[in-house]
Amino acid sequence: MADEKIAIIVNNIENTEQIIGQLMDNYSDDVLHLVFSYVKNRTTAEDLTQEIFIKCYEKLGQFNHKSSIKTWLYRIAINHCKDYLRSWHYRKIKFSDKIWDHIPSKSKHVEEEIISRNVADSLTSAVMDLPVKYREVAFLHYYEELSLANISKITGVNRNTLKTRLKHARELLKNKMKKEV
Numbered sequence: 001m002a003d004e005k006i007a008i009i010v011n012n013i014e015n016t017e018q019i020i021g022q023l024m025d026n027y028s029d030d031v032l033h034l035v036f037s038y039v040k041n042r043t044t045a046e047d048l049t050q051e052i053f054i055k056c057y058e059k060l061g062q063f064n065h066k067s068s069i070k071t072w073l074y075r076i077a078i079n080h081c082k083d084y085l086r087s088w089h090y091r092k093i094k095f096s097d098k099i100w101d102h103i104p105s106k107s108k109h110v111e112e113e114i115i116s117r118n119v120a121d122s123l124t125s126a127v128m129d130l131p132v133k134y135r136e137v138a139f140l141h142y143y144e145e146l147s148l149a150n151i152s153k154i155t156g157v158n159r160n161t162l163k164t165r166l167k168h169a170r171e172l173l174k175n176k177m178k179k180e181v
Contacts, residue, residue: 020057027070028053030144031077037139038081040128048084052077067153074154078136085132126176134169137162 031052036045055076063072127138140151148166152159 016057016060019060020053023056023069023073024053027073030070031073033143034074034077034139035081037128037135037143038078038085038132048080049077052080055080071150071153074140075156078155126173129176130169130172134165134172137165138169138173141166 028049032045032049035048035052036042039045039048052073056073059076063069067075127135127142130138136155137151137157140146140154141148146154148159148162151157151162155162157165
Protein backbone atom coordinates (compact mmCIF):
# COMPACT_ATOMS: atom_id res chain seq x y z
CA MET A 1 0.00 0.00 0.00
CA ALA A 2 1.46 3.37 -0.97
CA ASP A 3 1.93 6.28 1.41
CA GLU A 4 -0.92 8.17 -0.23
CA LYS A 5 -3.37 5.43 0.69
CA ILE A 6 -2.65 5.75 4.41
CA ALA A 7 -4.98 8.45 5.63
CA ILE A 8 -3.51 10.27 8.59
CA ILE A 9 -6.50 11.65 10.39
CA VAL A 10 -5.94 11.22 14.09
CA ASN A 11 -9.17 11.84 15.91
CA ASN A 12 -9.39 8.96 18.38
CA ILE A 13 -7.40 6.10 19.87
CA GLU A 14 -8.95 3.42 17.63
CA ASN A 15 -8.09 5.47 14.54
CA THR A 16 -4.49 5.92 15.74
CA GLU A 17 -4.14 2.20 16.43
CA GLN A 18 -5.48 1.39 12.97
CA ILE A 19 -3.00 3.77 11.31
CA ILE A 20 -0.07 2.37 13.30
CA GLY A 21 -1.23 -1.14 12.37
CA GLN A 22 -1.13 -0.17 8.69
CA LEU A 23 2.31 1.40 9.09
CA MET A 24 3.59 -1.75 10.80
CA ASP A 25 2.12 -3.96 8.09
CA ASN A 26 3.62 -1.84 5.31
CA TYR A 27 6.97 -0.82 6.72
CA SER A 28 8.03 -3.03 9.64
CA ASP A 29 10.47 -5.09 7.54
CA ASP A 30 11.96 -1.96 5.95
CA VAL A 31 12.41 -0.30 9.34
CA LEU A 32 13.92 -3.49 10.79
CA HIS A 33 16.50 -3.64 7.98
CA LEU A 34 17.27 0.04 8.39
CA VAL A 35 17.73 -0.34 12.15
CA PHE A 36 19.85 -3.44 11.65
CA SER A 37 22.17 -1.46 9.39
CA TYR A 38 22.93 0.70 12.42
CA VAL A 39 23.12 -1.77 15.29
CA LYS A 40 24.32 -4.94 13.49
CA ASN A 41 22.40 -7.19 15.87
CA ARG A 42 19.09 -8.82 14.96
CA THR A 43 17.63 -8.98 18.49
CA THR A 44 18.55 -5.39 19.26
CA ALA A 45 17.18 -4.29 15.88
CA GLU A 46 13.86 -6.01 16.64
CA ASP A 47 13.65 -4.32 20.05
CA LEU A 48 14.48 -0.90 18.62
CA THR A 49 11.95 -1.38 15.81
CA GLN A 50 9.23 -1.97 18.40
CA GLU A 51 10.34 1.15 20.26
CA ILE A 52 10.23 3.13 17.01
CA PHE A 53 6.63 2.12 16.31
CA ILE A 54 5.69 3.01 19.89
CA LYS A 55 7.30 6.41 19.34
CA CYS A 56 5.35 6.78 16.08
CA TYR A 57 2.14 5.93 17.94
CA GLU A 58 2.89 8.62 20.50
CA LYS A 59 3.84 11.24 17.89
CA LEU A 60 1.37 10.45 15.12
CA GLY A 61 -0.61 13.58 15.91
CA GLN A 62 2.54 15.63 15.13
CA PHE A 63 2.85 14.31 11.57
CA ASN A 64 2.54 17.45 9.44
CA HIS A 65 2.31 16.05 5.88
CA LYS A 66 5.42 17.98 4.74
CA SER A 67 6.91 14.65 3.69
CA SER A 68 5.64 11.17 2.96
CA ILE A 69 4.71 8.97 5.90
CA LYS A 70 7.60 6.63 5.00
CA THR A 71 10.08 9.51 5.10
CA TRP A 72 8.68 10.59 8.48
CA LEU A 73 8.90 7.03 9.79
CA TYR A 74 12.51 6.61 8.54
CA ARG A 75 13.49 9.92 10.12
CA ILE A 76 12.16 8.74 13.49
CA ALA A 77 13.94 5.40 13.03
CA ILE A 78 17.29 6.99 12.14
CA ASN A 79 17.11 9.45 15.03
CA HIS A 80 16.19 6.63 17.42
CA CYS A 81 19.14 4.55 16.18
CA LYS A 82 21.54 7.46 16.57
CA ASP A 83 20.26 8.05 20.11
CA TYR A 84 20.78 4.36 20.86
CA LEU A 85 24.32 4.40 19.45
CA ARG A 86 25.14 7.38 21.69
CA SER A 87 23.62 5.70 24.75
CA TRP A 88 25.58 4.30 27.66
CA HIS A 89 24.07 0.87 27.05
CA TYR A 90 25.46 0.61 23.54
CA ARG A 91 28.89 1.96 24.38
CA LYS A 92 29.40 -0.54 27.20
CA ILE A 93 28.20 -3.70 25.45
CA LYS A 94 29.83 -5.49 22.48
CA PHE A 95 27.77 -7.46 20.00
CA SER A 96 28.95 -10.40 17.96
CA ASP A 97 25.92 -11.76 16.09
CA LYS A 98 25.97 -12.68 12.42
CA ILE A 99 24.94 -10.01 9.93
CA TRP A 100 21.91 -11.71 8.37
CA ASP A 101 20.49 -15.18 8.21
CA HIS A 102 21.26 -16.80 4.90
CA ILE A 103 18.41 -17.74 2.64
CA PRO A 104 19.41 -20.51 0.25
CA SER A 105 18.95 -19.71 -3.40
CA LYS A 106 17.34 -21.96 -5.99
CA SER A 107 20.67 -22.33 -7.75
CA LYS A 108 21.36 -25.64 -9.46
CA HIS A 109 25.06 -25.63 -8.70
CA VAL A 110 26.02 -25.79 -5.04
CA GLU A 111 29.53 -24.52 -5.75
CA GLU A 112 28.18 -21.42 -7.53
CA GLU A 113 25.75 -20.84 -4.68
CA ILE A 114 28.54 -21.00 -2.09
CA ILE A 115 30.73 -18.61 -4.09
CA SER A 116 27.83 -16.24 -4.62
CA ARG A 117 26.91 -16.36 -0.94
CA ASN A 118 30.50 -15.69 0.10
CA VAL A 119 30.70 -12.65 -2.19
CA ALA A 120 27.37 -11.34 -0.90
CA ASP A 121 28.47 -11.94 2.70
CA SER A 122 31.74 -10.14 2.06
CA LEU A 123 29.98 -7.18 0.50
CA THR A 124 27.37 -7.02 3.27
CA SER A 125 30.11 -7.27 5.87
CA ALA A 126 32.09 -4.52 4.13
CA VAL A 127 29.02 -2.24 4.05
CA MET A 128 28.32 -2.92 7.73
CA ASP A 129 31.95 -2.11 8.62
CA LEU A 130 31.76 1.36 7.04
CA PRO A 131 31.62 4.34 9.39
CA VAL A 132 28.00 5.25 10.17
CA LYS A 133 27.84 8.32 7.93
CA TYR A 134 28.89 6.25 4.89
CA ARG A 135 26.95 3.12 5.90
CA GLU A 136 23.78 5.16 6.29
CA VAL A 137 23.83 6.61 2.77
CA ALA A 138 25.01 3.34 1.18
CA PHE A 139 22.28 1.33 2.89
CA LEU A 140 19.49 3.77 2.06
CA HIS A 141 20.62 4.20 -1.54
CA TYR A 142 21.49 0.62 -2.51
CA TYR A 143 19.44 -1.57 -0.20
CA GLU A 144 16.36 0.62 0.22
CA GLU A 145 16.73 2.06 -3.32
CA LEU A 146 16.00 5.61 -2.20
CA SER A 147 17.04 8.63 -4.23
CA LEU A 148 19.55 11.09 -2.81
CA ALA A 149 16.75 13.65 -2.56
CA ASN A 150 14.72 11.30 -0.33
CA ILE A 151 17.79 10.39 1.71
CA SER A 152 18.41 14.11 2.22
CA LYS A 153 14.84 14.54 3.53
CA ILE A 154 15.21 11.56 5.85
CA THR A 155 18.64 12.37 7.26
CA GLY A 156 18.58 16.16 7.05
CA VAL A 157 21.96 16.07 5.28
CA ASN A 158 22.61 18.22 2.19
CA ARG A 159 22.24 16.32 -1.10
CA ASN A 160 25.78 17.25 -2.28
CA THR A 161 27.20 16.02 1.02
CA LEU A 162 25.35 12.74 0.48
CA LYS A 163 26.82 12.44 -3.04
CA THR A 164 30.30 12.89 -1.59
CA ARG A 165 29.64 10.36 1.17
CA LEU A 166 28.24 7.85 -1.32
CA LYS A 167 31.29 8.27 -3.55
CA HIS A 168 33.61 7.81 -0.58
CA ALA A 169 31.62 4.76 0.58
CA ARG A 170 32.00 3.21 -2.88
CA GLU A 171 35.76 3.84 -2.80
CA LEU A 172 36.08 2.29 0.66
CA LEU A 173 34.04 -0.73 -0.42
CA LYS A 174 36.03 -1.12 -3.64
CA ASN A 175 39.34 -1.07 -1.74
CA LYS A 176 38.08 -3.49 0.90
CA MET A 177 36.71 -5.93 -1.69
CA LYS A 178 39.99 -5.80 -3.68
CA LYS A 179 41.91 -6.76 -0.52
CA GLU A 180 39.62 -9.74 0.06
CA VAL A 181 40.01 -11.06 -3.48
